Amino acid sequence: MKNSKLYITSTIALLAMVIIFFACEKEKDYPPLTLGSSTAPVVTLAHIEDSLNETYTYLSLSTNTDGSIYYVALVAGSDAPSAQEIILGNTVPASSGFTAVSDSAYIVKLKDLASAGIFDVYAVSTNAEEGKNGEVEGPLTITCPDETPPYIVEMDPSNGDDWVSPLISEIVLYMNEPVTLVDAGGISIVDGFDGVTDLGVMGEVTVNGMMVSIEITDTLAYLQEVAILIDAGVFEDAAGLTSQEYSTDGGSWALTFIVQDAIDMELFSGAYTCYETDYMYGGSYVYDVLFQRSGLYAVDIINMFDYGVVATLVFDGVGDSCYIPDQPSGLSAGGDPLNFTSEDLVPGYCTFVPGSYADDGSNVKVCCWLYSPALGDLYFASDLEFVKYGSSHAIPDLDGNEKRMNKGLHPIQLK
Numbered sequence: 001m002k003n004s005k006l007y008i009t010s011t012i013a014l015l016a017m018v019i020i021f022f023a024c025e026k027e028k029d030y031p032p033l034t035l036g037s038s039t040a041p042v043v044t045l046a047h048i049e050d051s052l053n054e055t056y057t058y059l060s061l062s063t064n065t066d067g068s069i070y071y072v073a074l075v076a077g078s079d080a081p082s083a084q085e086i087i088l089g090n091t092v093p094a095s096s097g098f099t100a101v102s103d104s105a106y107i108v109k110l111k112d113l114a115s116a117g118i119f120d121v122y123a124v125s126t127n128a129e130e131g132k133n134g135e136v137e138g139p140l141t142i143t144c145p146d147e148t149p150p151y152i153v154e155m156d157p158s159n160g161d162d163w164v165s166p167l168i169s170e171i172v173l174y175m176n177e178p179v180t181l182v183d184a185g186g187i188s189i190v191d192g193f194d195g196v197t198d199l200g201v202m203g204e205v206t207v208n209g210m211m212v213s214i215e216i217t218d219t220l221a222y223l224q225e226v227a228i229l230i231d232a233g234v235f236e237d238a239a240g241l242t243s244q245e246y247s248t249d250g251g252s253w254a255l256t257f258i259v260q261d262a263i264d265m266e267l268f269s270g271a272y273t274c275y276e277t278d279y280m281y282g283g284s285y286v287y288d289v290l291f292q293r294s295g296l297y298a299v300d301i302i303n304m305f306d307y308g309v310v311a312t313l314v315f316d317g318v319g320d321s322c323y324i325p326d327q328p329s330g331l332s333a334g335g336d337p338l339n340f341t342s343e344d345l346v347p348g349y350c351t352f353v354p355g356s357y358a359d360d361g362s363n364v365k366v367c368c369w370l371y372s373p374a375l376g377d378l379y380f381a382s383d384l385e386f387v388k389y390g391s392s393h394a395i396p397d398l399d400g401n402e403k404r405m406n407k408g409l410h411p412i413q414l415k
Contacts, residue, residue, distance in 0.1 A: 147241075
């Protein structure tokens with residue numbers, strides 16, 4: 001048993017010495033791979049006359065051995081690629097290739113060129129015997145014609161946008177190619193509602209390659225429809241081709257947008273928390289209400305004063321304010337109908353005079369009085385701050401606070 005252990009130990013030691021020996025042995029130097037004595041192929045590259053289009057043309061390619069042909073078109077002036085770069089597709093754009101029979105002519109379509117672009121074409125071939133390549137042929141320089149007049153691809157503000165800021169400083173036109181400005185007087189910015197009235201806001205027109213900037217010198221009016229009219233021939237490309245007219249298209253303006261409204265009323269809908277400070281009875285209250293749009297610039301506040309009644313709130317976009325106009329409240333005291341109003345009936349009590357709001361609809365501050373139009377008695381004078389819930393909040397209970405309503409309404413004698 002002792003001899004067996006000694007044998008196993010010796011075997012492990014021997015294996016360890018072998019592993020160490022091979023690990024320490026210097027890596028062998030292999031000679032570089034060299035191709036055999038086959039003939040390096042010669043490629044022939046030619047452009048077919050009268051085949052050049054704005055974005056494509058045809059090439060004639062051949063090789064003197066069976067094998068493959070690779071070709072690529074690079075922007076003129078680019079560094080000449082090596083044979084391996086073309087064969088492996090390591091060019092931008094990547095090269096194309098096909099299998100070829102010796103001394104046979106192949107016609108290929110060279111695609112994805114650019115109008116008025118200048119390109120250098122290169123080609124190389126490999127033989128079928130061992131893939132040996134020949135010399136790179138090229139550059140063969142071709143110049144694409146420009147037969148397309150310049151035209152507008154995009155506009156900023158976006159064409160047809162119906163919520164554009166009245167404070168924009170410029171209108172930018174993006175052309176399909178670099179242009180020069182021929183006649184700035186052929187551009188006008190008019191009222192889209194009548195197509196005639198000049199808005200008087202157009203300033204300097206500048207061109208930088210494919211980008212045309214039209215300066216806006218004044219604030220645009222809310223809800224103004226703006227039409228950009230451009231006469232034919234205002235812009236010219238390098239080939240001397242001129243731009244088309246932009247005015248109407250099937251009864252609508254070809255280039256137009258609408259300025260946003262003073263208030264985005266869609267933002268003022270949904271559930272809000274009301275933080276009420278009551279100056280008549282004293283105390284603070286927190287409860288939920290619902291804003292529901294009821295007019296162009298108005299919402300109904302459902303559950304006013306936590307009494308389950310409705311009051312209309314009106315927004316003034318010009319003055320950046322809001323108020324509750326004088327209106328029946330649906331409440332009464334001893335048979336006397338009471339009204340809501342934001343009118344400051346007794347100055348010095350309420351803080352939110354006039355009311356205010358956040359543009360994003362998140363916060364509204366307004367004061368409200370509850371009073372008797374017939375008797376002049378005052379019941380509530382409160383500051384109301386409404387804070388909007390997130391969009392996922394459930395519609396609150398709007399029936400009113402029974403405990404508060406049971407207190408009854410009593411006129412307040414102001415000191």
